[in-house]
Amino acid sequence: MNFFEKMKQLTGVDLNDVQKQAVRLTEGPLLLLASPGSGKTTTLNMKIGYLLLVKKVKAENILAITFSKASAHDMEERFELFFGKLTRDRVAFSTIHSFAYKVVREYFWKNQINYQLIEGNAPEQLHKKVMIRNLFTEQMKTAPTEDEMEEILSYISFVKNRMVPDDQLSKVACSIKSAGKIYQAYEAFKRQNPQNLLLDFDDMLTYCLDILQNDAEIRQKYQTLYDYVLTDESQDNSVVQHEIVELLAAPKNNLCVVADDDQSIFMWRGADVKKLLQFQQTYPNGKVLTMAQNYRSTKEIVDTANVFIKRNKNRYDKTMFTENRQGEKIEIHNMRRYDLQLNYVVEAIQKAEKPKEVVVLYRNNSSAIRLVDLLEKKDIPFYMKDVDVKFFKHWIVEDILNFMRLSYNDKRVDILERIYSKMNAYIKKAQIQQLLRTEEDASCFDRLLKNVHAPYQEQALRKAKKNIREMNVLPPDEAIQLIRDKLGYDKTLINRAEHLGLNEENLLSIVSQLEHIAEGLPDLAAFANRLNELEEIMKTSKFNKNENVATLSTMHSSKGLEFDTVYMLDLVDGVIPSKDDVKAYKNDEPEKMEEAVRLFYVGMTRARHHLELLTYNQKDEEKTQPSAFIEDVKKIMLGEKVGELKLTDRVEEKAPQRAKTTITNKAYQQKKVRDIPEDAIKDARDLQRGTLVQHKVYEQGFVKKVDGNEIEIMFDHYGIKKFMVDFCLQQGMLRPVTNK
CATH class of the missing domain: 3.40.50.300 (P-loop containing nucleotide triphosphate hydrolases)
Structure with a gap:
């Protein structure tokens, strides 16, 4: 044998x-x-x-x-x-x-060289992040934000792993202009004593x-x-x-x-x-x-993914195939709004017979925040692979909380010092320094009014004081709107994005996410507590790993995994492919775009039997466009040839005009009818102002407003939500509530 x-x-x-x-x-x-x-x-x-x-x-x-x-x-x-x-x-x-560590230890022992690891459990004063933060501050004359720290750390790791020579450092993309100098200073600092070297994990290699x-x-x-x-x-x-x-x-x-x-x-x-x-x-x-x-997936998934990946030119010419059965068609859902995408996925997880065989994939960790919020509100447990809670430590989150803290006590100079440059009150640094030098039991704004630096500042300070105090009695979502509009925080973010080379949409998106988390909460303290709760919920989700719960994961972290059902979220241009992917592609640098294609391919091939691709036309106030990759998948499913060019034909064009009544594609409209309750509201005439309704996800509420094809409902526990009337009727989302 x-x-x-x-x-x-x-x-x-x-x-x-x-x-x-x-x-x-x-x-x-x-x-x-x-x-x-x-x-x-x-x-x-x-x-x-x-x-x-x-x-x-x-x-x-x-x-x-x-x-x-x-x-x-x-x-x-x-x-x-x-x-x-x-x-x-x-x-x-x-x-x-x-x-590599084994080899390095052996060499150092042989040559009697002492060394100290500066990552992991290293002492704080000798930790890599502390060193880089100090070197950044020294070079840039200002402390780095969390975003800048993440970017400089990624830059340093990339340079080492790609073995980039010093004379090529400036050619590595990084929005931090002095990244190369910070890297060289960091390396010099670690090697300043040849007999007592400092080593990070990349140094092992x-x-x-x-x-x-x-x-x-x-x-x-x-x-x-x-x-x-x-x-x-x-x-x-x-x-x-x-x-x-x-x-x-x-x-x-x-x-x-x-x-x-x-x-x-x-x-x-x-x-x-x-x-x-x-x-x-x-x-x-x-x-x-x-x-x-492929032994994993149905023929439909394998054949579609196989054609999709062939658009990449820099690859081995191979054809993935399977002898598995044909299976279900890949479903593509084009929602009108971002929140409808979340509602749909949460409802799907609720209905799943085996939640453990369901995974929700997204490109960026930020996509998980509102999803986690909604899952927790519906009391749906989940497992999160590679939890990332940097969102809750982001400087924008801290700014919003500081505005709220100041509304409780506007005598706090220490809090005003952190945010004075981020509101339209024309406060100068010298004025803050003066406040810090003197103690007085009075509003910071009243103290500043005694010594205005320009006539227009007096009016601005009075408005700021009024708005800060008014914020304290507002529901938290309205308080955030006040911070964004009346205190000028959105304008601050836009200006900072322009001057520091940051992504404006990403910054504004963080504030919008906070606003959505705040919906339905009674006061500012509840909002701060909710952020702490969500952070803890995400951290502790790891204990659900072997339970019968759905998995949430980035596409990157999903490699090597497989599930019966896969939902891929946020499939819009600007996310996948990202703006950087598109920019590089237009400059005849295809590497980033090809990696985005591979990432999408990895997501698709996690599915054994059922794959759903979700996109939308609007997120908050921003109009969006379905990912160019979605269009490619549609063409493949229809048997159309996906052109060699045109990895992203649509990426090159301006956003097309969309019909206002577009809700979902045909596949979504034909979703299983048997799931619709018998008593579901099916006629728009039954939705009048004041009508009591029961929603599949948000439970009981009343119709606040009907405007054409859009309906506003005030829910008992979740505040106001907006929906498409057609969507609610077709999917049986609403049922009548009879007064007893």
């Missing part, structure tokens, strides 16, 4: 011909291109088992490198499942960072590569030790990681690289798909095999 027959008998794993070929090819370089759902983890484990059981290779002579700790753990579990009873040998599954290149003893030790090197998820490896793997595998070059160039989505972390595309240039005698059979 051969190895494959034995494995089939013992484990139930029946490899296809390409998978068997990949397992048998043990000598020399091999690039194994693995399409989504093609069984790459199983094949890689079988290859390791083949090396141990058939080729009689010692476990310590095999190095298996994975992208993340989670991947390493998954590989170990699979290996134990397949081979735990067949051999006592255990191959080391290691992340590239873990291996750069030092490891330098050691392998220049220390012949250590290099030869590991090259001799590892006869076989296997790497998983190699499309995610950065340039420096690829270089380390190539050095380790040499000179025998018994290297198996498992990757999918179509799923390379971490360019911003330094990943470079070009290294995969140049595999046969690096290894002229190397072989390339393609595992293109």
Whole structure:
């Protein structure tokens, strides 16, 4: 009985011909291109088992490198499942960072060099973020915002992982003009004492590569030790990681690289798909095999995704296929407004028989905030993969809370100091300094009125004082509107975006999200508490990981996962593809746009049976346009040819005029009728001002206003919500409430 027959008998794993070929090819370089759902983890484990059981290779002579700790753990579990009873040998599954750290520690010990890690649990005074914050302040003469900190940290990591030389630093895109100088100052600071180096996590990689290149003893030790090197998820490896793997595998070059160039989505972390595309240039005698059979998804999903990804030019020419059944059509929903998208998804999760088999995907973490708010209000538990709560620490959130704090006590100079430049009261820094130097039990505004710096400031200060005090008795959503309009905060954000090179829409979107969270809350204190609640809810959602609940995830974090049902949200131009993607594409720099295509493809291929793509025409006051990728999917489903150009024909055009009555596409309008309650309101004439109604999501309320095809309903617990009349009637969203 051969190895494959034995494995089939013992484990139930029946490899296809390409998978068997990949397992048998043990000598020399091999690039194994693995399409989504093609069984790459199983094949890689079988290859390791083949090396141990058939080729009689010692476990310590095999190095298996994975992208993340989670991947390493998954590989170990699979290996134990397949081979735990067949051999006592255990191959080391290691992340590239873990291996690099091992090499670095060995080199430092050998050369008696002391070092200190400055990430993770490092002391605060020696922490990477503290150093960079100080260097930023020193260089820019102002403390960085959270956005700027995130950008400079990403810039530094990218530069290291891409091995960008100093004379090319200015060519790396970054809105912070002195990013290169801050990076160089940071590196110099860490190396100022050669016998006591400071190291961040990226340094593990750069030092490891330098050691392998220049220390012949250590290099030869590991090259001799590892006869076989296997790497998983190699499309995610950065340039420096690829270089380390190539050095380790040499000179025998018994290297198996498992990757999918179509799923390379971490360019911003330094990943470079070009290294995969140049595999046969690096290894002229190397072989390339393609595992293109998808075992995960229905034929409809596989065929559509396969055509969609082919629009990218910089990729291996391959055709993903499946022998699975045809399945349901992909559904595309074009909602009139953003909030209808959220309502729809929440209702779908409520109805799901197996919520654990449902995932909601979005490109940006900010998309999750209002979704989490609505899920919690409906008492629907969820699991959030890779929780990111930076939103609640954002300087805009802090600004809004400070305006509210000042409304409780406008004598607080310390609070006014944080926001005086963000309201239209024409307050000067010198005036604030004067207030701080003197103590007086009076309103800051009254004190400022004693010494105005210009005639027009007197009127502005009186208005500001009135508005700040009025804010205290308003519902929080109206208080935020007052901050935005009467205190001029929106204008401040627009000006800051222009002067600092920030994304204006993103900044205004944060305030809009706060306004929506505030809806229906009784007072400002309740709003502040709600933000704390949401942050805690998101953090603790990790404890629901193995429960029967829906998953929320960014598209990036979803790679490697699969679900019966996938909802992809916020599929609008400006989000995916982003404005930066489009700008680069127009400048004949296709890399970002191609990665956006790959990201969309990754999202689509998470679905086994049911895939829904959601877009909308308006978010808050902003008109939006459905993603160009949505149009491509529509064409593919209709059998139309998706042109070579025109990755995004519509991106090049002005936004088309939309019919005001557009609500959803045909597929959405034909949604299962059996879900509509028998007593649902089906006639617009039954919706009059004052009518009591029961909504599927928001429960009981009364009709406040009907204006053409739009209806306003005041709900008992959620405040005023607006809906499309046609949508409510067609979907049976409203039922009559009879007065008793």
